[in-house]
Amino acid sequence: MAQSAVPSAGAPPQAQPTPAPLRVPIREVLPWAVFAVVLAAVLIYFVGAEQGATSLFGGTWVHEFTHDGRHLLGFPCH
Incomplete structure (x- = not known):
């Protein structure tokens, strides 16, 4: 039997999975950030x-x- 898209009144709501936060490692970003700052200064x-x-x-x-x-x-400049 197919499930209904709308839960019945007596059924408990199902928990939605929460997305994990995206972690950006500083050690991978730092060299590119330093390069960008030096390039911008030049x-x-x-x-x-x-x-x-x-x-x-x-x-x-x-x-x-x-x-x-x-x-x-x-x-x-003039």
């Missing part, structure tokens, strides 16, 4: 400060390459 340096007295590379090619991004992010 990108912000090149977009925001790679010109003038703090320039690591001679010439203006880095400045010209990042010129539009510099204005988009609000860094002055």
Whole structure:
């Protein structure tokens, strides 16, 4: 005999299984987080400060390459 989708009035409700919380191990995430922070710092340096007295590379090619991004992010350059 098929079971009804609606429990009868006298039947006890069945317990729903609770999902186990997802555990993210810090040791696996930490190297990627450090890499992301270092990469972001290098990108912000090149977009925001790679010109003038703090320039690591001679010439203006880095400045010209990042010129539009510099204005988009609000860094002055002229």
